Amino acid sequence: MIAMQRCRRGSKEAFEVFVRKYMKQAYFIALGLVGNREDALDLSQEAFVRAYRNIKHVKSDRRFFPWFYQILKNLCVSHLRRRRYRQASSLDADDCPEVAAAEDHFSPEVVVGRDEAKNRVWQAIGKLDEKHREVIILRHFQGMSYEQIAEALFCNKGTVTSRLYYARKRLKELLGAPKGGGINDVP
């Protein structure tokens, strides 16, 4: 809370503490949402810049991370929309820009110990819609509890559970799709 108050008064030193504490989390969340390293790095840093500029408006009893997460998420979502728009403009009308946009940018090179099964899971996560992708990222890649996710998403635990159910169901369908084998083929 003291660090938050110092940040609100414009202290860059106090803000640096927040950046160093949350930079990895911010980068990996952005990576999960947009799918490639360069964009994730740029967007996570931009989110901190915007947080610094707006922190004076934050209520003093607010916790930093859930508030910051909203900025990061909004930036990533706007970025994805711009990317889709650009792709939709550049692709032929016969193609399917929505699918291509998400899939193409979830590059397998960001996955440790690349193999076909892991690549397929990563690509499938990239095909989820934003609302479902974010709960998968927060739960599986950030290891956040339902309560922490609910706080970050400004919703209740019931909504988190429900979104997780439908996200996993969709993921199961994607991995079970006829093209390239199903969930049962994944070791």
Add this chain to the structure above:
Amino acid sequence: MTCHDYKDLMMGYLDNELSAEQRQRFEEHLTGCPECAKELEEFKRLKAITDEVTLVEPEDRIWHDYWDNIYNRIERGLGWIVFSVAGILLVIYAGFKLIEELIKDPTLGYLLKIALLALTAGLAILFVSVLRERLYFWSKDRYRDVRR
């Protein structure tokens, strides 16, 4: 309760987020519901393979330079704002001076002077209109405070 009502409990069970009482209730349901038991097994497999996916940690250099990049962006952002404001003021000043000179110039025809005045008035109306629109939407933004 129907099977659909147990979906939330299924996620909690999978992620170890249930209380002892909820856990027991769900396990009791599982013993009598093969559909939910099958679905749970599929979700367990999915969770296992998703948990195996880990993302590559960037080089140390990225973390080392991370704060410096943010610091530079913050500093430059302020510089750009000052630069832009000064630029806009200078352009407005130069524009008014130019128009003043042209209006006073006796060699120019009335039609050209009227056109110049109309151009200036049009630009001013557009500017005020955009500014008013931005302020209106900003004041009506229901989520303005929610995000903070």
